[in-house]
Amino acid sequence: MNFNNKKYGDDEEPFFEFDSFQKMVLNDYKLARISRETSILGRKEVLNGRAKFGIFGDGKEIPQLAMAKVFQNGDYRSGYYRDQTFMMAIGVLSVKSFFSQLYAHSDLKAEPVSSGRMMTAHFGTRFLNEDGNWKNLIKQKNSSADISSTAAQMPRLLGLAQASKIYKELKNLKKTHKMFSHNGNEVAFGTIGNASISEGLFWETLNAASVLQIPMILSIWDDEYGISVPNKYQFSKKNISDLLSGFHRNKKEKGIEIIRVNGSNYIDLTKTYVIADKIARYEHVPVIIHVTNLTQPQGHSTSSSHERYKSKERLEWEMNNDGIKKFRDWILDFRFEINQKDYRKIANADSLDKIDLEAREYVEDEKEKAWEAFIKPIFKIKNEVVNILCKMQDTYTEEKWINKYIQELHNATKNYPTKKSIFRIAKKVLYFLSEVQFDTKNCLIEWIKKKYHEEQKNYSSHLYSVSEKASVKKTEIFPVYNENNFKVDGRIILRENFDKLLELHPDLLIFGEDVGKIGDVNQGLEGLQKKYGKIRVFDTGIREATILGQGIGLAMRGLRPIVEIQYIDYLLYALQIMSDDLACLQYRTKGGQKAPVIIRTRGHRLEGIWHSGSPMGGIINYLRGILVLVPRNMVKAAGFYNTLLSGDDPALVVECLNGYRIKEQLPNNLGLFRTPIGIVEKTRKGKDITMVTYGSTWRIVDEAAEELSNINIDSEIIDIQSLIPFDLKKDIVKSLQKTNRLLIIDEDVPGGASAYILQKILEEQNGYYYLDNPPVTMTAQEHRPPYGSDGDYFSKPSVENIVEKVLEIIHDS
Numbered sequence: 141m142n143f144n145n146k147k148y149g150d151d152e153e154p155f156f157e158f159d160s161f162q163k164m165v166l167n168d169y170k171l172a173r174i175s176r177e178t179s180i181l182g183r184k185e186v187l188n189g190r191a192k193f194g195i196f197g198d199g200k201e202i203p204q205l206a207m208a209k210v211f212q213n214g215d216y217r218s219g220y221y222r223d224q225t226f227m228m229a230i231g232v233l234s235v236k237s238f239f240s241q242l243y244a245h246s247d248l249k250a251e252p253v254s255s256g257r258m259m260t261a262h263f264g265t266r267f268l269n270e271d272g273n274w275k276n277l278i279k280q281k282n283s284s285a286d287i288s289s290t291a292a293q294m295p296r297l298l299g300l301a302q303a304s305k306i307y308k309e310l311k312n313l314k315k316t317h318k319m320f321s322h323n324g325n326e327v328a329f330g331t332i333g334n335a336s337i338s339e340g341l342f343w344e345t346l347n348a349a350s351v352l353q354i355p356m357i358l359s360i361w362d363d364e365y366g367i368s369v370p371n372k373y374q375f376s377k378k379n380i381s382d383l384l385s386g387f388h389r390n391k392k393e394k395g396i397e398i399i400r401v402n403g404s405n406y407i408d409l410t411k412t413y414v415i416a417d418k419i420a421r422y423e424h425v426p427v428i429i430h431v432t433n434l435t436q437p438q439g440h441s442t443s444s445s446h447e448r449y450k451s452k453e454r455l456e457w458e459m460n461n462d463g464i465k466k467f468r469d470w471i472l473d474f475r476f477e478i479n480q481k482d483y484r485k486i487a488n489a490d491s492l493d494k495i496d497l498e499a500r501e502y503v504e505d506e507k508e509k510a511w512e513a514f515i516k517p518i519f520k521i522k523n524e525v526v527n528i529l530c531k532m533q534d535t536y537t538e539e540k541w542i543n544k545y546i547q548e549l550h551n552a553t554k555n556y557p558t559k560k561s562i563f564r565i566a567k568k569v570l571y572f573l574s575e576v577q578f579d580t581k582n583c584l585i586e587w588i589k590k591k592y593h594e595e596q597k598n599y600s601s602h603l604y605s606v607s608e609k610a611s612v613k614k615t616e617i618f619p620v621y622n623e624n625n626f627k628v629d630g631r632i633i634l635r636e637n638f639d640k641l642l643e644l645h646p647d648l649l650i651f652g653e654d655v656g657k658i659g660d661v662n663q664g665l666e667g668l669q670k671k672y673g674k675i676r677v678f679d680t681g682i683r684e685a686t687i688l689g690q691g692i693g694l695a696m697r698g699l700r701p702i703v704e705i706q707y708i709d710y711l712l713y714a715l716q717i718m719s720d721d722l723a724c725l726q727y728r729t730k731g732g733q734k735a736p737v738i739i740r741t742r743g744h745r746l747e748g749i750w751h752s753g754s755p756m757g758g759i760i761n762y763l764r765g766i767l768v769l770v771p772r773n774m775v776k777a778a779g780f781y782n783t784l785l786s787g788d789d790p791a792l793v794v795e796c797l798n799g800y801r802i803k804e805q806l807p808n809n810l811g812l813f814r815t816p817i818g819i820v821e822k823t824r825k826g827k828d829i830t831m832v833t834y835g836s837t838w839r840i841v842d843e844a845a846e847e848l849s850n851i852n853i854d855s856e857i858i859d860i861q862s863l864i865p866f867d868l869k870k871d872i873v874k875s876l877q878k879t880n881r882l883l884i885i886d887e888d889v890p891g892g893a894s895a896y897i898l899q900k901i902l903e904e905q906n907g908y909y910y911l912d913n914p915p916v917t918m919t920a921q922e923h924r925p926p927y928g929s930d931g932d933y934f935s936k937p938s939v940e941n942i943v944e945k946v947l948e949i950i951h952d953s
Contacts, residue, residue, distance in 0.1 A: 158476050162486050165471060168229075168406075169492065172201040172464050173499035175225040178235055179438060181507055182242055182260065186442040189556050190511065191242045194442040195261050197224040199435040200361050202463040203401075205229055206409035207359060210417035211329060214278035214322055216697070218297035219331035220286055221261040222361055226331075230281045232265050235503055239510035246598040248730055250513050254285070255598065255730040262286040266732040267696065272607025272788065274698060276319040278326070284696055285729045289720045291332060291339035295686045296721060298345050299693020299701075301328035301356035305424060306699065309675050312646055320698035327420045328693070330358040335366020338374045341685055341717075348686045349426040350387050350396050356426040357416050362403070363434040368449035381430045389425065397427045403434040404466035435462050468492055518557045521591065522549055525566050528587060532569075532580040545569050559595060563588070602731040603724075603765050604789060604865070611767060611787030612865060616816040619775055619807035627803040630774030634664035634795075637778035640811030642672050645700055645785055651678045652687055652704025652740070661706060662742070662800040684713035688739065692722055695735035700785060707751040708743030708794060715762055722790050723765035736788045738781065739766075742795040744836035744887060745936070748927040751797065754835070754920070757892025759792070760863050767791035767817060768864040772838040775804050776861065779815030786814070796836040818865035820872060826856035829881040829946055832872060832897060834860040837887050837937060844942035853946060863893065866900045873905035880912040881949055887920045887936045894919050913953050918945055 179196035186194040197204070200222050208229030217223070227233035237251055244256035253264045264285035269275055284296055307313060308324025336342060337360060349356055360380055364371050377383040381400040389395035397419050401412045409431070416427040435458040439446030447455065459465075471492065476484045526546055533542045545565050552561040566588055573581050604610065642648055650665060656679035659666035669677040680687050684705055691703035705711050711718070718739070726734050744754050760768050767789050771777040777795050784791050807813055823838070824845055833841045838859050845855040856875050860867070876882060882901065884894050894917035901907040902915065918937050925935045 158484055162484075165406075165486050166495070168205045169464075169467060169471060169487075170495050170499060171229055172205060172225065172467065173496055174235060174503055175201050175228055176464055177500050177503040178224065178238055181503055182239070183438055183442055185239070185242060185507070191260070192244070193259055194242060195221050195259070195440070196438060197222040197261065198437045199363060199458075199463060200403075201225040202406055202467055203359065203361070203403050203409050203429075203431045203434070206406070206413045207329065207357075209410060210413045211281060212326075213281055214326045215281060216300045216326065216328045216693075217263075217283040217331070218293045218300055218328060218693070219263070219283070220293055220333065220336075221263075221288065222333065223263060223331055224261055227263045227283065232281055232283065233263060235506035236510045236513075239507045240514060243510065243514040245510070245514045246595075247513075247517070250510070253732070254728050257599070257728050257730060258286070259288070262288070262728075264729055264733065266729070268732055268734060270731075272605060272609065272731060272734070274319060277697070278319060278322050284693075285725060285733050287720050289716065290336040291341040292717060292720055293330065294332065294339075294341045294345035295689020295717050296692045296696070297328055297330040297356060297358070297689070298348055298352070298354070298686050299690040299695075300697060301349070301354040301426070301693070302352055302690055303694050303697035303699060304328070304355050305352070306649070306675060306694070307697075308424075310646070317647060317698050324355075325421060327355045327357055327417065330356065332358065332360055333366065334360055334362040334364065334371060334380060335369065335374050337380060338366070344683045344686045345689070346384070346387055346396065346426075346428075348681065348683060348690075350394070351681065353394055353424055354426060355420040355424050357413075357420050357429065358427070359429045359431055361434055362430060362432050363436045365436065365440075365446075365450070367440045367444065368446075379430075384428060384430075387428075394425075397425055398430065399427065400430045400432060403431040404461060404463040406467050406470060433461060437462060515553075515557050518553065518559055518562070521559060522553045522557070522562050524587065524591075525549060525562055525584075528580060528584050529569065532578075532584065535578060535580050541572075542569065563592065601727075602729075603727045604767075605726065605734065605787070606731060607788055609786070609788040611783055611789045611791070611817045612868065614783050614786055614814055614817065616819070617779075617782075617809070617812060617814040619779070619805075619813040620809045621805055621807060625805050625808070628806050629801050630796075630804050631662050631664045631666075631800040633774045633778055633804055633806055634800075635659070635666050635668070636806065637781065637810045638665055639668060639671070641781060641785060642668060642676060644811050647698070648700045648702065648785065649676050649678075649694065650702045650704070651680055651690070653680055653682055653706050655679055655704050660704060664795075664800065684710050685717050688714040688717045688722070688737070691737035691739070692717070692725075692735045695737045695790070696733065700736065700738075702738045702740055702781070705739060705741045707797075708741045708755065709750055709753055711739075711741060711755075711759065711792075715759075718766065718792075719762040723763045725765070725790075727765055734788060735790060736784075737790045738784050739790075739792045740781075740795070741792065742797040744794075744796055745798045745932065747925065747929060747932045749924040752925045752932070754887045755892070756794075756863060756886070756888045757894075757896060760893060760896055763792065764864065765790075766864070767862065769793045769815075769817065769862045770834040771815065771861065772796065772835060772859050773799055773802070773804055775807065776815050778807075778810075779813050780817070782811055783814040783817055787817075794835065798836055815861065817862050818868035819861065820867050820869075821859045821861055822856065822871065822875065823859050824855060824857040826854040827878055828854045828856075829883060829949065830856045830858060830872065830875040830879045831883045831885060831942070831946075832858045832860060832901070833885040834863070835886075837885055840937060840939055841885050841942060844939045844946070847939060847943050848946055851947075853950060855946065860897070863896070866897070867905070870905045872901050873907045873910065876901075876907050876910040880910055881953070882907065882911060882913075882915040883942075883945060883949060884915070884917045885919075885937050885942060886917075889922050890917070890919045892919065913949055916945065916949060918942065 179198035204226035240251040242260040246256040248255040304324040307321035387396040691701040
């Protein structure tokens, strides 16, 4: 479609299908006005107390309309909280659902992005059916779920785009994965604000995209501020495009196509996105579109006022250069010459005024519909409580004060009702009636119990997979051995098992630093790139955050990535992405999206400050939503990979760093045996004390148990195997019923994973009931382990430490 107009100085022929052109322009103008009114009224709803917080996309409307024109079914967005106009333009966001999110409506039908879990302007589409299975994603326009963390949408964007390249090259997936890709022709669209390009995640992603050469279009919305901080403090050079020029492709070197365009020029924007789409979709070259001259009419959010930090001159400039105003001026100035005497116009001022009014009225109407839908279930809950309290008042006449709380309920829900206010008053009534008994009081007790449980599910479900493929539902399959099985290094077990998995799962990809050519630093993937090719087993640069981001994006598109983070302490580079994006993905979309990434790393017992730690306390607290698995040997680790690839959970597997050269028996049923998830293993039976541990420390504990047996102390050892989820069958407390003593041993810092384990045993399993002694934790020292064998011995639990501690516990009793 040719969008030329002689007023813009083009030499090409003018647009001849004027009617369709006119219709498109007016529809775009109307949508821009609707989006702007949504922003304006949204801010008012926050300021009048109906909503808690507001952040909007005003000022970015025109470029988003242009971007939407080239966004096709099967494409993906990885953006941020300024993209409401784009989401409306591609037909996946309604005004009503926008306000439902603003009010935090917990009904998924009203707010299908997150059921009110994400704050306003955090967008996404549903990738999954209600049963947790994938939808046909090439038949819909897709948006990965937004996150607030600045630039954190970038790593995931890399994986979403790379998936198209992989689908284009792996022809054998064409039939089995046809709901995820159409020959790899999809483009991943990213958006980011000008200030967020200061983040390292932005540069790491651009560098990787330039290397990978993938179909990605990244739009930078540049309004020259990051909240109150202008561009001159955000980055060097005056212009972002100039700063990025080193990435620009040329005839000699691959790179990124970089285009700068004025954000208020409707025609230039549309042309730019058409050109960018051709480059990304058909050449598989990443494109950056730097959109300049944008404004932010209402400031960053409802938390601040931009009048506080912008000069009068800047505010006046923004008013005069507002994108919608410029668009309107262009429409009014447009002339389509029929001949030398006649011309046609797109619209006059009166017709645009009418559109403005209709847009305002429409948004107001949709906003009120959203509000009515939001408060209706709250009033229903209130009425249920009022009815119970009225019956209590009637049947227990001595308690006339109950009427005071009935009135309080009415007042609390008059203007800005919340479920919280209703439950607080209902529970307050019970506090005052704690010493009396009558039937209607029991009715209130039962109502609170039932209704609170129902509401809790609205806000707490889907942290982990609830589908039939959930890993915890996979039954154990034991390794099979025969008499002729010989012992091999642990790395050989992993290598042979990965070999079988790559054969069984054609959509399995394994990648990370040193993973490809040398088969990882411990040779657990030795020779597998040569056998399965560089598309399935490949090296990456040293860039942990985007390695993880690749995994998230690839998994969102139906592939099964195992991403390797070389050592456990390098997880810190990717921890923010793992925590803010992956761990809460299913939760924040209420089961609408998933990314079953398997993260492979290694740690424990190596000597030295780095690569030797076990920061599990931090990991398990940041990563609720990801399975955390801590196998004691490589057969167990291999079994976890087998289980995970039959399930749909994201997971972290921490291999024992000192276990790659320890001999183990090689199973016959490689790729098929499964280590159960959430199930502990009793590796030694005993009656005097229960010792709970995991990972490499298990070998130290096992050796200590042998020493203790020589002095007639019978120890029971339980290998946790998985920290998240933890002991689903409550087998540890069964051991305590017999031994009545508990010692927890791990090599995290004091109060780290050991505190987590202790809380699980004492509170969730009521283990305290069976203890004759106080429970004891034995951990590493607070500092990291120093270099050398002596450094390890004096800073982590040793055999002698454990024996001494057990003797102390038993002597105390």
